[in-house]
Amino acid sequence: MASATDSRYGQKESSDQNFDYMFKILIIGNSSVGKTSFLFRYADDSFTPAFVSTVGIDFKVKTIYRNDKRIKLQIWDTAGQERYRTITTAYYRGAMGFILMYDITNEESFNAVQDWSTQIKTYSWDNAQVLLVGNKCDMEDERVVSSEKGRQLAEHLGFEFFEASAKDNINVKQTFERLVDIICEKMSESLDTADPAVTGAKQGPQLTDQQAPPHQDCAC
Amino acid sequence: MACEFNLNFLKELEREAVLEVLYRDQMVRKTEEERIRKMKLQLQQLRWKGAKTARQEYQERSCARCQKSLGLLMNRGAVCNGCSHRVCSECRVCLNPCLWKCTICYAHGDVKVKAGEWFFEERAKKYPGAGRHETVGAKLLESYQNLSKISVVPPTPPPFTESAAGISVMGKELGESKRFNKSVENLFLSLTTHIKKISKSQNDMADRCVLTTDYGKNVERRKQRRSQSDTAINIASRIKSTPSLQQLITGAQNDSETQSKSSWKEEDDITTSPTSDAVFCDGRKHGSLYSLSSTCTESGNFGKANITGEIEFALKYRFRACILEVCIKGCKNLAYGEEKKKCNPYVKVYLLPDKSPQSKRKTAVKKSTVDPEFDETLKYKIEHSQLSSRQLQISVWHAGALKYRVFLGEVVIPLAAWNFEEDSMQFDWYPLKPKLEKPEDGLIQYSGELLVSVRLLVPAQSQSFQFEGNKDHGVLNCQLQVMIFGARNLPMLRSAGMLNSFVKGCLILPDQAEVKQKSPVLKKEACPQWKHLFVFDGVTPAQLQQSCLHLTVWHKSIFSSSDQFLGGAKLGAKEFFGSMDLASQRMLQWQEVLRNTNTWMDFTLVLHSNKENFKS
Secondary structure: OHHHHHHHHHHHHHHOOOOOEEEEEEEEEOOOOOHHHHHHHHHHOOOOOOOOOOOOEEEEEEEEEEOOEEEEEEEEEEOOOHHHHHHHHHOHHHOOEEEEEEEOOOHHHHHOHHHHHHHHHHHOOOOOEEEEEEEOOOOHHHOOOOHHHHHHHHHHHOOEEEEOEOOOOEOHHHHHHHHHHHHHHHHHHHHHHOOHHHHHHHOOHHHHOOOOOOOOOOOO | OOOHHHHHHHHHHHHHHHHHHHHHHHHHHHHHHHHHHHHHHHHHHHHHHHOOOOOOOOOOOEOOOOOOEOOOOOOOOEEOOOOOOEEOHHHEEEEEOOEEEEHHHHHHHHHHHHOOHHHHHHHHHHOOOOOOOOOHHHHHHHHHHHHOOOOOOOOOOOOOOOOOHHHHHHHHHHHHHHHHOOOOOOHHHHHHHHHHHHHHHHHHHHHHHHHOOOHHHHHHHHHHHHHHHOOOHHHHHHHHHOHHHHHHHHHHOOHHHHHHHHHHHHHHHHHOOOOHHHHHOHHHHOOOEEEOOHHHHHHOOOOOOOOOOEEEEEEEEEOOOOEEEEEEEEEEOOOOOEOOOEOOEEEEEEEEOOOOHHHEEEOOOOOOOOOOEEEEEEEEEOOHHHHHHOEEEEEEEEEOHHHOEEEEEEEEEEHHHOOOOOOOOOOEEEEOEOOOOOOOOOOOOEEEEEEEEEEEEOOHHHHHHOOHHHHOOOOOOEEEEEEEEEEEOOOOOOOOOOOOEEEEEEEEOOOOOEEEEEOOOEOOOOOOEEEEEEEEEEEOHHHHHOOEEEEEEEEOOOOOOOOEEEEEEEEEOOOOOOOHHHHHHHHHHHHHHHHOOOOOEEEEEEEEOOHHHOOO
C-alpha cells in the first residue's frame, strides 16, 4: 500500500528515455530485514521506521550516472514473506543483479541466506551478480551476526559483502553502485567472449578501464 | 501481516497493489521498447546517410560511408573487418590501437549493447525459450484480464500523455477505489495459482523449443500451413490422385534422415492432409529435387541435394527510375537435373519476403547444357527505402518433361548490406547452395499491404476530463474511425482468378468483447480501393489503451460458402507472437492514434498470412 501512493513520484523518471543502459535489479531476503527501506533510502532518500509489509512486488526507477554512462535502474523490491514466493521468484529471471539482504540483529534472517542463494541459482541466469548486504548496522547494541561471519559467508558463496544501514544512510548508495559496476563488468566480459565481428564495438574503453571504487564495510 | 479480522479487505488491497505495480512496469517496458526502436531508427538513418544517391557522381574507389573518393597511393582507405567495405580514415572509430570499426559497424554494436541484448543472449544459454519481450508482468497482466471480466483501467496514465498527468492520476484514483471492490473474492489466491500456471507454461515452451531445436521451425510450420491454404490446393489434389508416389517417398527415407525429419513428421501430424513437402523430401535419390509446379517450390523442406556449380550475375539499382535490375549472365558446372545427363536450366528470382507470383521473375530455359548463358536482365520496380527489408532469392532449376522441376541450387542476397553503385555493374560468380534448413528466420509471410487512416474522435467538452469520465461509460462517447483505403500486392489465388475482396475489422476490448465491422465486396480487382469507413462507437481512450484492432482481408468465393483469408494486420496493445519489431511498431502506431486525438493518422500496414493469429 505504501507502494501504491509513493510510486507515482517516480513517474517522470520512469518515462525518461535519456539513458544508455537499463539494468534490472532485484532485492531479496527474509521478511522485515529492511529491503523496502533500503530501496526507499536509495531512490527517494527517505526513511520511515514504521514497518509496512510489501505486497508481492514493487519497483522503483532511478537513473544514475556512472562510468560516463547514464544507467537506468529498475529496482524490484520483493515481499519477503513465504506466501508471495510464487510471484517473487517469477521475477528472478529478468534480473541482471541481486541484493541479498539479511538483518544483523536477526540470526534467522542470516541463516536463510544460503536458501536465498539457492533460489537465485535455481531461477536466475547463470551469471547473476549478487551482493550480500547485512542491514541495520546502526543497531550495534542488538547485533547478533558479526561482520566477520557475514564476510565469511559471502566469501563462501562467492558474493561481495557490505554492511549497511537504511536508517542512517550507510553504504546504501555504495551497494547499488558496486552492483552496477559488477554488472557492467559482466556485460563487457560477455561481449568480449562473443563474436567480435558482431559485437566488436563493445570493448569500449569506458567499460573495461573502469576501476571499482574503493569501498569499506560499515565501520560502526 | 496483522488484520486477521479483516482478511477479505486486505486481499482486495493486495490485488489492487499488485496490479498497480504491473501496470507501472508495463509503462516502463513500453518506454524501453520505444527507446530501443528509436536507436534502431537512428542506426538506419545513419546507414542511409552513407547510401549512394542518384544526384551525385561517384568514382570507382570511394569510401563506403562518406563517399569521399579514395586515392591509389595516398589515403587509400582500408577494409573494415566488420562489414568488409572500404572506408576512409575519418569514418572509423578506434576501439584500441590495433582495432577499429567503420562508423556503421560501431553504431550497430553500440545499439546492441544499449538495447541490453547481451543479457538476453547470456540468459538464453540457460533458458533457450525465453523471448526478450515476454516478461512475467506482461503475461500476468494479460492473463489476469482474461481471468476477471471486470474492466480494469490502468491506474497510471498512459505512457505518452505528458500533459495533465497529475490530474488524470487523481481522477483515476477516485474512480478506482469504488470500482475495485465489487467482484472477486480470494483474488490473490487465483492470482498466485495463475502465476503457477504461467510459469509452468513457460517451462513447457522452453522444453518444446529444445525438442524442436530452434525457433525457426515454428515459423516454418506457420508457413507450411499457409502454403496449404492457398497455393497448394491444386497440388494436394494431384497428390491424392497418385498416392503411390507419396508412399514410395516417405517409405524411402533412410535412418540418417529420419533423425532430422522427426520434427517434420510431427508437423505432418498437425496438418493431417499430406503436405507438398513430403514430395520434396525425396531429393537425395537423384541428388536434386523435384517440384511439381513452381508456385509450390517455395513451401518445401529440402533434404541434402548434390548442388554443384556457380552462377554469375550483377545487381544494379537505377535510383532515378526506382528499378532494381538483376542481370543474370550464366552458370557453369551445374548438376544434371536428371539421370541421363539431362539438364535444361533456367533461373528464377524472388524478391523475398514476397513470394507471390508478382515477385517472381524467370529467365528463358536453355536446352541441354550445364553451362548455360542467359544474358537476361530481370527488373523490379521498388523504392530504394524498401530494399533494406528485402532479400533476393536467385535459384536455378531444371525444366524436365511433364513439368517436372528439379532444384539445382540457389543464392540468397540480403539487400540491406548491398552496396549499389549508380553507373557500374560488377559481375561476380556465386557458388550455388542448397535450400536453407530454416529460411529467413523470423520473416512471417508477406501478403501485401493495407492502406488505412485512423483517428480517435473525442467530443470537445470531455477532452480535458478524459479520465474522470471513466466513472461512467455512458458519459464519454468517443469514436474510433478507421478508413480503409485500399490494398496492394494481395496474393493471387489460383482458383479464383480475380479477387472479390472485402475487409473485416475486429476491435478486441480489454474485457475480450469484440466489436466487428465489414466492408462491401469489391469485385474483380487485384488492387481493391474500398474507401470504406469503419466506426467503433462508445469506446473510451482508456479502454483503447488495452485494446487491439485486427484488420483482415478476405476473398469472397462465389461458389463456396466460406471466404478465403488473404492476409491480416494488427494495430494496438495486445502482443502475440511475431518479431519484437513488428509488435512494438504496431503498439507505437496505436499510441500515436490515441495521443493525437481528432487527427487522421495514415498507416501502411503489412499484411501477414498467418490466419490463426487474427480474429475476424
